Amino acid sequence: MTLDDLRVFVAVCRAGSLSAVARELDRTQSAVSQHVRRLEREAGVSLLERRPRGVVPTPAGRVLCDAASDSIAGLDLALRRLGDLVNGESGAVRVTTGGTTVRHFMSEAVVTFRRRYPKVSLEFRTETSSRGCFDALTTGNLDLAWVTIDGPVRGIEQHPVVSLPWALAVGADDPLAELSCVRTAELSDVSLIRLPGNSTSGARLDAAFAELGVRSSSDTSVADWDTALLLAELGLGHAVVPVLPGWDMPGDGPLRLVPVPDLPPLPVGWAVRRWDALSPLARAFAEAVARSCTERAAIRSTVRGGHGHDPHS
Known part of the structure; x- marks a missing residue:
């Protein structure tokens, strides 16, 4: 053995x-x-x-x-800490996440972390869904996974970091762009651009629609929310999207984000095999990302509060 x-x-x-x-x-x-x-x-x-x-x-x-999962996690921690002792503040932090997550959630933290730990290698592995991230975390030599928080997953700890409000993305010339908010009942007659079925965030949106009795239709599917935004901007449809920290939506641009307050916010954050088994460097990176996200969310809320119902503030 x-x-x-x-x-x-x-x-x-x-x-x-x-x-x-x-x-x-x-x-x-x-x-x-x-x-x-x-x-x-x-x-x-x-x-x-x-x-x-x-x-x-x-x-x-x-x-x-x-038993093996617990033992392997403990051994991984010991090996990482031995490496820290040998290498000082060098080594690697390995993260699995979606293709656009680094830009939206981690860009500021990456810069901050790099300045503090210039010798540490940041390695990112792209997956197409939270389920893929969970699988990669349990089967690979990875530290962290950034995911849409889901139900319990065996052998995985999930730590929410920030909750994202939902908005309806429409072109600036769309009649819905003039609304201060959209109620879910108004979406029953709207054809929406959707994510594929294996998307956790898309599944959570579908579940919320079902609970609220919304029967929306869809004739377009995309691989990520950025593509949904682009199609909405081009006037090819409407998309209900989580408002990601990295989006910069000026009020006079070609795209509008109209809040959908009926929908429960989408929780996102870190998944790990064991939080207490993370190396000090991995924990430092995770905390840097969490701090950046919560600060940006607080700024967004403050600015929105100072601009009335403007969804682009």
């Missing part, structure tokens, strides 16, 4: 698929299976149950997975 055996086994339990882990680790499926079989031989019990659409841990497999 090796540490690599345990890491691969935990990854398989998280992903529910031998082939997915093989792709993730750039190995053959046979090699992944060998790790599991070696553990099963040493444990003397079956650890995985094969199903038509993947695998799930047996009761014995869940026991081993939980």
Whole structure:
């Protein structure tokens, strides 16, 4: 039984698929299976149950997975701290997140962190959804994942940082652009630009619509909110979007953001395997991003309060 055996086994339990882990680790499926079989031989019990659409841990497999996850997290922390002792304020912080997240949420924190820790490498890995970030966090050698906060995820801690209000993005010449706010009931007759089904933020929006009895239609799907904004600006549709910190929307520009106050804010923040197992450098970066986001949110609220109902302040 090796540490690599345990890491691969935990990854398989998280992903529910031998082939997915093989792709993730750039190995053959046979090699992944060998790790599991070696553990099963040493444990003397079956650890995985094969199903038509993947695998799930047996009761014995869940026991081993939980124990191995805790042990690996603790070992990772020890190795990182040893590295800090050897390298001083150098090393790496590894983050997985969506393709546009760094610009919207982390740009100021990256600059601040770089000035404080000039020898530290910041490594970003792009995923297309929060689910992909969770999987990457549990199967890879990563510190942090920036995600839309979702329901409980086994083996993952989620720490909300900021809640994003929703707004309707429309072109400046659209009649809806003149409104001080839009009620969700008014969206029933509006065709919306939407995110694909695997998006956590899109799923939360759909759930909020369902709870409020809104039946909106959609004939356009995009990969991210930035693209939705662009299409709305070009007059190709309307989009209900979370108001991201990095957006700069002047009141006289081609795009308007009209608040949708009926919708519950969208919580976003950090996901980690164990917060207390983060290296000091990873914790410092996470705290720098959180501080930047909350400060910008406070500024946004203050400016909006000083400009009445102007959604672009």
